[in-house]
Amino acid sequence: MSVLFSRQCEYALQAVTYLALKKEGEMTSIKEVTRKLGIPYHFLAKTLQSLTRKGLLVSLKGPAGGFALSMPAKDITLFHIVEAIDGVDFTNQCVLGFPDCSGKNPCAVHEKWASVRDEIYAMLVNKNVSQIARDMRKPEYRSSSE
Amino acid sequence: MSVLFSRQCEYALQAVTYLALKKEGEMTSIKEVTRKLGIPYHFLAKTLQSLTRKGLLVSLKGPAGGFALSMPAKDITLFHIVEAIDGVDFTNQCVLGFPDCSGKNPCAVHEKWASVRDEIYAMLVNKNVSQIARDMRKPEYRSSSE
DNA sequence: TTAATTTTGGACAAAAGAGTCTGATTAACG
DNA sequence: CGTTAATCAGACTCTTTTGTCCAAAATTAA
Numbered sequence: 001m002s003v004l005f006s007r008q009c010e011y012a013l014q015a016v017t018y019l020a021l022k023k024e025g026e027m028t029s030i031k032e033v034t035r036k037l038g039i040p041y042h043f044l045a046k047t048l049q050s051l052t053r054k055g056l057l058v059s060l061k062g063p064a065g066g067f068a069l070s071m072p073a074k075d076i077t078l079f080h081i082v083e084a085i086d087g088v089d090f091t092n093q094c095v096l097g098f099p100d101c102s103g104k105n106p107c108a109v110h111e112k113w114a115s116v117r118d119e120i121y122a123m124l125v126n127k128n129v130s131q132i133a134r135d136m137r138k139p140e141y142r143s144s145s146e
Numbered sequence: 147m148s149v150l151f152s153r154q155c156e157y158a159l160q161a162v163t164y165l166a167l168k169k170e171g172e173m174t175s176i177k178e179v180t181r182k183l184g185i186p187y188h189f190l191a192k193t194l195q196s197l198t199r200k201g202l203l204v205s206l207k208g209p210a211g212g213f214a215l216s217m218p219a220k221d222i223t224l225f226h227i228v229e230a231i232d233g234v235d236f237t238n239q240c241v242l243g244f245p246d247c248s249g250k251n252p253c254a255v256h257e258k259w260a261s262v263r264d265e266i267y268a269m270l271v272n273k274n275v276s277q278i279a280r281d282m283r284k285p286e287y288r289s290s291s292e
Numbered sequence: 293t294t295a296a297t298t299t300t301g302g303a304c305a306a307a308a309g310a311g312t313c314t315g316a317t318t319a320a321c322g
Numbered sequence: 323c324g325t326t327a328a329t330c331a332g333a334c335t336c337t338t339t340t341g342t343c344c345a346a347a348a349t350t351a352a
Contacts, residue, residue: 001339003239004241008310040311046330048329099184108281152340189340191300205299207300210297294352299346301345305340317331320327321326321327
């Protein structure tokens with residue numbers, strides 16, 4: 001199992017941040033993204049199509065076609081991507097799986113998890129893909145296998 | 147998908163903390179646990195058997211049989227249970243799914259996630275099921291549907 | 293000893309997640 | 323116009339996870 005997000009969501013996060021490295025409006029093909037990131041072609045295709053339908057990306061068919069961010073990179077956060085692929089249930093679900101866990105009826109780690117969850121939320125919201133692209137251009141940020 | 151742990155692991159966490167409510171050495175049947183917690187009988191059976199093989203529980207067949215903690219509740223932490231069912235990969239995996247993410251080669255949220263992960267780890271290690279049982283006996287801690 | 297009640301073990305089924313394949317559509321370029 | 327290169331759509335397969343079923347073994351109590 002993946003840690004916190006589904007595989008598909010991880011791929012989406014990786015791919016969108018990769019697109020953010022390109023200059024605004026430049027189209028990037030699925031082929032390029034999957035090669036650089038080492039993820040399955042057709043699976044990512046579906047994922048990017050889904051992000052396009054949700055309005056986070058734009059796409060263009062034909063030669064010189066591909067995908068690009070639909071808005072300035074500074075307006076897209078990691079949270080937007082997670083929201084589009086996995087949904088945001090993690091923001092209100094009990095980490096121990098109790099269906100009726102709440103402030104009135106807390107599980108053993110309710111408050112602690114609430115604070116952890118808030119940190120995760122902040123981690124996703126406070127990072128827009130423009131900042132990430134800036135970070136990734138630094139030499140010490142090279143997570144893809146190029 | 148569940149939040150952080152597999153369904154089976156959530157069930158295990160719920161069940162073991164339920165067993166911790168009983169007095170030391172008292173046997174509790176699968177039937178009772180699944181009824182109180184509203185989780186599938188045969189599925190939990192397998193889970194408890196697995197915890198028994200791993201040494202966290204003891205079991206006894208026959209009428210008046212069932213399961214009990216194999217050691218004092220204060221010696222069992224949530225982490226032990228997670229370790230036995232899901233494993234501890236979450237302690238060293240990249241949250242964005244980059245296979246080669248590391249301190250030398252960090253992803254965009256590497257440090258932030260490291261601190262969140264440490265908090266999760268502490269949350270699991272610092273809670274033993276004896277404390278949890280004590281908490282659950284208070285009136286405001288009633289997470290099962292009894 | 294017999295009946296009842298429980299865990300144990302293994303096989304099986306269903307559902308969800310991940311990944312693949314093929315053909316259609318679209319657009320750039322010669 | 324025809325070729326080529328890309329997305330799009332949908333069906334399909336494979337794997338993992340979740341859940342179910344049944345018979346055997348063990349233990350208690352009558």
